[in-house]
Amino acid sequence: MLKVERHNYIMAKILKEQKVNTIELAQELKLSEDTIRRDLNELNDKGLLVKVYGGAFPVTDKPANIFDIVIVNxxxxxxxxxxxxxxxxxxxxxxxxxxxxxxxxxxxxxxxxxxxxxxxxxxxxxxxxxxxxxxxxxxxxxxxxxxxxxxxxxxxxxxxxxxxxxxxxxxxxxxxxxxxxxxxxxxxxxxxxxxxxxxxxxxxxxxxxxxxxxxxxxxxxxxxxxxxxxxxxxxxxxxxxxxxxxxxx
Structure with missing residues (x-):
């Protein structure tokens, strides 16, 4: 799967479910967690999602400060x-x-x-x-x-x-x-x-x-x-x- 296809998949999933989980994405796409983390970091850097520990959330759910951690699942x-x-x-x-x-x-x-x-x-x-x-x-x-x-x-x-x-x-x-x-x-x-x-x-x-x-x-x-x-x-x-x-x- 090409990077652009992965990114589109991740954005579609986060739009539908309002969150994504790194491990679940890796299993669904049959990729390593490192690859998924890199994808999430890139999308985070572009301002398309908010990368958190263990996954990501839509931009609107960005924590107010560094200690207000969003807990996936x-x-x-x-x-x-x-x-x-x-x-x-x-x-x-x-x-x-x-x-x-x-x-x-x-x-x-x-x-x-x-x-x-x-x-x-x-x-x-x-x-x-x-x-x-x-x-x-x-x-x-x-x-x-x-x-x-x-x-x-x-x-x-x-x-x-x-x-x-x-x-x-x-x-x-x-x-x-x-x-x-x-x-x-x-x-x-x-x-x-x-x-x-x-x-x-x-x-x-x-x-x-x-x-x-x-x-x-x-x-x-x-x-x-x-x-x-x-x-x-x-x-x-x-x-x-x-x-x-x-x-x-």
Missing amino acids: EDKKKIIGSKALSLLSDGQVIIMSGGTTNLAFSKLIPSDLKATIYTYSLPIAMQLSQHPNVELIFIGGKLQKNAMVTIGMDVVQVLSTLKADICFMGASSINVKLGLTEMGYEVSVVKKAMMQASDKVVSMVTSEKLNTKMPYVVCELNQLHTIITDLNPKDSRLEEYVKAGVHVL
Whole structure:
């Protein structure tokens, strides 16, 4: 498919549905997510749409400021976040990765929760700063501007000193055979360090990311304690994950 054909397809879809998702576009057009991101960036530069983390929206829906982040598939991510609340308790030490699923989750955390939360996500840190009983530690490092998360050895070194009760990990993709995988190498390294620092690992993943894969492996499926999706745990799409021995919410 020629670039102009892709751009026309993307604009037609965004006009019809008022949003597009990077992963869904890549699957529909049988292209890499990098190609779709480049297309969205070009269309954004031309002022034809607003590129956001995970997809794009019409120009009229442009966020008012950099921290007013539009969450793609927010309804699904609220379902996931609501389920994840059951795993929270006072006194926990928690690590949260970046991504809009965890951002949606952070907005649902009760204001009376008493916990220590580490994160390297700037938007999540800004959200959690409003919680009076949360001791918030933002892990600094090199800022990955498109996702607004810190990466690199500075982040890994801090994580290596922690002992957390639980980590809530957003995911780019999940696959029964490969486990969790990521598009970027540096992000995969940070997530591995998150896992090593935590007693329990919870993967937060929307249903369209099931049975997909990215270039860099984070962990095998049996290293996860829980997978939380927007689906009913008895949904047929989750059968293989249940059979693999992972707790599914």
